[in-house]
Amino acid sequence: MAQAQLEMKPGVRVDLLPPRRHPLTEFWRRYRRNRLAVVGLVIALLFVVTGIGSPWIAPYSYTEQNLDAVELPPSWAHPLGTDDLGRDQFSRLVWAARTALIVAPSATVVGVTLGLLFGLMAGYFGGWVDRIIMRLSDVLFAFPGLLFALLIAATLQPRFEQWLLQFEVTKPWVRSGYVEFLVVITALSAVGWPGLARLVRGQILSLREEPFIEAAEALGIPAHRILFRHLLPNALPPVIVAISMGMGGAILAEASLSFLGIGIQPPTPSWGGMIINNFQYWRKPSAPWMLWAPGLIVAALVFAFNFIGDGLNEALNPRDQR
Amino acid sequence: MARLLDVRDLETRFYTQDGIVHAVNGVSFHVDEGETLGIVGESGSGKSVTVLSIMRLIPSPPGKITSGEIIFEGRDLLKIDEEEMREVRGNRMAMIFQDPMTSLNPVLTIEQQITEALELHLGMNHQQARRRAIELLKMVGIPAAEQRIDNYPHQFSGGMRQRVMIAMGLACNPRLLIADEPTTALDVTIQAQIVELVKRLRDEIGMAIIWITHDLSLLAGLADRIIVMYAGQVVESAQTADIYRNPRHPYTIGLLQSIPRLDEKRRERLEPIEGVAPRSH
Amino acid sequence: MNAQRANGNGREQPLIRVEGLRVYFPITRGIIFQRHVGDVKAVDGLDFEIKRGETLGLVGESGCGKSTTGRAILQLYRPTSGHVYFGDVDLTTLKGEALRRMRRRMQMIFQDPYASLNPRMTVGGIVGEPLEVHGIAKGKEKRERVQELLRVVGLNPYFINRYPHEFSGGQRQRIGIARALALNPDFIVCDEPISALDVSIQAQIINLLEDLQEQFGLTYLFIAHDLSVVRHISDRVAVMYLGKIVELANRVELYEHPLHPYTQALLSAVPIPDPEIEAQRQRIILEGDVPSPTNPPRGCRFHTRCPLAMDVCREDPEPEFKDAGGGHYVACHLVH
Numbered sequence: 001m002a003q004a005q006l007e008m009k010p011g012v013r014v015d016l017l018p019p020r021r022h023p024l025t026e027f028w029r030r031y032r033r034n035r036l037a038v039v040g041l042v043i044a045l046l047f048v049v050t051g052i053g054s055p056w057i058a059p060y061s062y063t064e065q066n067l068d069a070v071e072l073p074p075s076w077a078h079p080l081g082t083d084d085l086g087r088d089q090f091s092r093l094v095w096a097a098r099t100a101l102i103v104a105p106s107a108t109v110v111g112v113t114l115g116l117l118f119g120l121m122a123g124y125f126g127g128w129v130d131r132i133i134m135r136l137s138d139v140l141f142a143f144p145g146l147l148f149a150l151l152i153a154a155t156l157q158p159r160f161e162q163w164l165l166q167f168e169v170t171k172p173w174v175r176s177g178y179v180e181f182l183v184v185i186t187a188l189s190a191v192g193w194p195g196l197a198r199l200v201r202g203q204i205l206s207l208r209e210e211p212f213i214e215a216a217e218a219l220g221i222p223a224h225r226i227l228f229r230h231l232l233p234n235a236l237p238p239v240i241v242a243i244s245m246g247m248g249g250a251i252l253a254e255a256s257l258s259f260l261g262i263g264i265q266p267p268t269p270s271w272g273g274m275i276i277n278n279f280q281y282w283r284k285p286s287a288p289w290m291l292w293a294p295g296l297i298v299a300a301l302v303f304a305f306n307f308i309g310d311g312l313n314e315a316l317n318p319r320d321q322r
Numbered sequence: 323m324a325r326l327l328d329v330r331d332l333e334t335r336f337y338t339q340d341g342i343v344h345a346v347n348g349v350s351f352h353v354d355e356g357e358t359l360g361i362v363g364e365s366g367s368g369k370s371v372t373v374l375s376i377m378r379l380i381p382s383p384p385g386k387i388t389s390g391e392i393i394f395e396g397r398d399l400l401k402i403d404e405e406e407m408r409e410v411r412g413n414r415m416a417m418i419f420q421d422p423m424t425s426l427n428p429v430l431t432i433e434q435q436i437t438e439a440l441e442l443h444l445g446m447n448h449q450q451a452r453r454r455a456i457e458l459l460k461m462v463g464i465p466a467a468e469q470r471i472d473n474y475p476h477q478f479s480g481g482m483r484q485r486v487m488i489a490m491g492l493a494c495n496p497r498l499l500i501a502d503e504p505t506t507a508l509d510v511t512i513q514a515q516i517v518e519l520v521k522r523l524r525d526e527i528g529m530a531i532i533w534i535t536h537d538l539s540l541l542a543g544l545a546d547r548i549i550v551m552y553a554g555q556v557v558e559s560a561q562t563a564d565i566y567r568n569p570r571h572p573y574t575i576g577l578l579q580s581i582p583r584l585d586e587k588r589r590e591r592l593e594p595i596e597g598v599a600p601r602s603h
Numbered sequence: 604m605n606a607q608r609a610n611g612n613g614r615e616q617p618l619i620r621v622e623g624l625r626v627y628f629p630i631t632r633g634i635i636f637q638r639h640v641g642d643v644k645a646v647d648g649l650d651f652e653i654k655r656g657e658t659l660g661l662v663g664e665s666g667c668g669k670s671t672t673g674r675a676i677l678q679l680y681r682p683t684s685g686h687v688y689f690g691d692v693d694l695t696t697l698k699g700e701a702l703r704r705m706r707r708r709m710q711m712i713f714q715d716p717y718a719s720l721n722p723r724m725t726v727g728g729i730v731g732e733p734l735e736v737h738g739i740a741k742g743k744e745k746r747e748r749v750q751e752l753l754r755v756v757g758l759n760p761y762f763i764n765r766y767p768h769e770f771s772g773g774q775r776q777r778i779g780i781a782r783a784l785a786l787n788p789d790f791i792v793c794d795e796p797i798s799a800l801d802v803s804i805q806a807q808i809i810n811l812l813e814d815l816q817e818q819f820g821l822t823y824l825f826i827a828h829d830l831s832v833v834r835h836i837s838d839r840v841a842v843m844y845l846g847k848i849v850e851l852a853n854r855v856e857l858y859e860h861p862l863h864p865y866t867q868a869l870l871s872a873v874p875i876p877d878p879e880i881e882a883q884r885q886r887i888i889l890e891g892d893v894p895s896p897t898n899p900p901r902g903c904r905f906h907t908r909c910p911l912a913m914d915v916c917r918e919d920p921e922p923e924f925k926d927a928g929g930g931h932y933v934a935c936h937l938v939h
Contacts, residue, residue, distance in 0.1 A: 220706030543881030582835035594806035
């Protein structure tokens with residue numbers, strides 16, 4: 001081709017560029033400007049480490065009862081005292097982190113996947129696909145999220161268990177409590193996707209008007225490639241922010257479901273379950289920590305993930321070039 | 323002619339995460355009564371920051387006027403308090419901006435926006451203010467001003483909105499009108515309308531004008547004197563005729579040679595200014 | 604292709620032929636039942652040709668339909684009616700894969716060098732993608748081609764792994780030009796390629812476009828609102844007003860002897876960087892604003908602002924777009 005023979009024309013000056021910073025370095029530089037986001041990140045990391053390492057961190061098993069040592073105040077043996085069945089409160093708090101670490105990310109991942117998929121379809125195809133998905137999300141939006149999750153969990157649990165009992169292989173699952181996890185994750189995902197679908201759809205709709213998408217069309221780049229190589233990567237930053245914020249929401253929702261008695265059942269420890277179980281201590285000024293400790297942890301995590309979301313938002317915003 | 327504005331050694335800096343930006347770096351110039359001064363420069367040359375400094379409208383933080391004097395009608399604007407400055411702004415000097423849509427409040431009618439300044443600065447009652455506002459709109463060539471005064475900004479076209487902005491700027495008979503690229507967002511026929519209008523008003527009212535632009539051609543028929551800014555500094559200052567006939571600074575020469583002319587006789591290769599303008603920090 | 608051009612063959616046959624081109628954007632009301640309440644007649648009946656190797660300038664004010672015209676030629680907007688011939692092929696009849704194959708031969712350079720490059724792709728990805736999807740080159744060969752293209756547009760090939768935001772406006776526009784050149788096209792629509800750039804950078808890009816035209820024998824449709832720039836770069840110039848071409852002539856003829864009152868007013872409104880000339884010039888100041896393209900005026904669409912309008916101008920039919928002699932086309936009752 002003719003172009004291959006061309007030499008650089010003399011007199012055309014090659015411009016200089018500022019020194020290169022690695023994208024990750026650049027990301028971290030921008031992220032850490034938000035101090036609260038860094039604090040949030042530390043709290044979140046602590047949560048993950050605790051959840052993964054709970055068997056080694058917790059001094060007792062979460063089921064270990066000691067009826068000779070019920071309702072003990074904090075001591076060296078039991079840093080947060082014991083509950084009405086003589087279970088070590090601190091150990092149960094640590095184990096509950098594992099419960100939350102299984103439920104919240106799973107629910108978020110499923111919800112995000114659904115939201116991303118539906119949002120992309122609605123935004124890219126438009127027309128009746130868009131209308132059906134959006135009306136469905138309107139319906140879901142019309143219910144208070146928690147109430148709807150409650151409804152799903154309550155109706156799903158018995159049917160799901162019955163269905164699993166039909167098969168030899170799945171029978172033991174019902175007893176082991178895995179079903180509860182599945183039900184809670186399903187309920188939370190079902191409630192979680194519409195918001196994200198709307199966000200993604202809005203992103204795609206506005207990105208579709210960008211000149212670089214028009215440029216891709218002018219270059220004859222196939223539609224699926226435009227969708228996944230050009231639209232999706234540019235729509236992701238707000239999605240990542242939403243995932244972070246969603247994590248906090250999912251932790252709170254899981255605790256709320258357990259608090260309301262739907263969802264993760266005792267003896268599997270859950271912060272929400274601990275709060276309802278320890279509710280009886282509300283009037284006993286001698287042991288307020290039993291109520292406060294799980295509540296504070298949930299609150300701290302919700303804040304932490306929101307701060308992370310704020311930090312990500314600032315660090316990922318390409319319009320804000322500083 | 324009497325000296326209206328005297329800017330001496332003005333320095334404005336922005337303190338950002340990535341260091342100090344010397345946006346205006348020792349700029350001096352003056353404007354006489356009734357004179358039209360053109361300031362020409364590219365984006366980042368500091369021309370807008372210069373006039374915002376004169377109006378004391380630099381967002382702070384991150385911006386700060388670090389030194390210099392701005393003598394307007396005998397007073398140093400950098401030494402008076404905010405209360406006095408508000409009196410100067412809008413009353414003695416007025417500013418019109420590039421984007422007439424964002425500088426008008428979309429939820430107020432044109433009447434509400436013009437009469438506010440008249441009642442505030444000139445102490446008119448509502449009836450007087452409305453009469454004066456209609457008079458101003460007629461002066462800037464808005465047809466059916468009596469009815470249009472009750473319209474909202476979005477009901478006007480871009481050129482008409484800029485006329486409204488000019489009417490608002492002129493409401494209190496300022497001695498100095500600062501125009502920051504007021505025609506850049508407009509089409510060339512509308513630009514011609516606005517330039518004609520401002521020239522007519524200048525002759526009628528006798529105010530001085532600072533007209534900021536990146537378009538050197540525009541100033542040829544408009545300005546008495548021109549200063550050329552580059553990277554936060556004034557690189558050339560001369561009478562309008564001299565800038566075009568006998569430019570001295572290489573940057574000014576470069577600017578003149580890099581723009582094609584409408585009356586170009588033969589197609590000659592343009593002489594670009596090579597490279598990229600330096601960042602001012 | 605290049606050999607044919609060098610021999611001068613095909614000079615007579617136009618590369619692009621536009622016939623009766625119309626692009627209407629429907630206006631609808633209602634959420635569930637969408638009623639069609641009108642059309643924005645962005646482009647309302649154009650006929651013109653672009654010869655091989657020439658630059659046709661297309662000027663007009665914002666909203667006159669010049670950008671829509673460029674996009675309709677490239678089939679980025681599908682025309683409401685009319686034909687666009689690329690050589691012998693009617694582009695308006697092509698769909699899917701056939702149209703995609705034709706895209707190799709016609710390209711576009713965009714106005715906004717910031718928004719027209721994908722911020723999440725490297726320069727190599729942006730310029731190399733067309734090579735890949737059209738199966739021209741991949742892997743190491745693609746990389747070499749991309750570096751070659753960067754060199755051609757005056758960028759350092761070393762910057763292949765950089766992202767668009769690391770470049771200045773002028774450099775980004777060069778990236779956009781390299782991308783348009785990647786497929787070795789015959790025809791490029793330049794949609795206001797310099798109006799977003801600083802004055803001192805504009806000349807660099809104009810010179811680059813001129814050099815590339817000479818080297819590769821490119822044909823340009825150069826869309827701009829700046830009449831001085833259009834005069835400089837074009838061989839012939841078309842003036843658009845409210846969805847129609849009102850005048851088309853070669854550059855010298857159009858600028859020295861404009862026939863249409865709109866062209867005359869447009870030219871008189873452009874400032875000239877010379878105070879002495881400016882002091883003597885007679886400006887034709889047009890009254891009012893451009894009418895809405897949803898409901899253009901009856902008769903000649905310019906009559907509402909025309910200083911010379913006669914009774915016949917206010918009546919249908921519109922003045923015909925005809926040759927006034929020597930390839931100087933104009934649509935005005937004063938001339939015909």
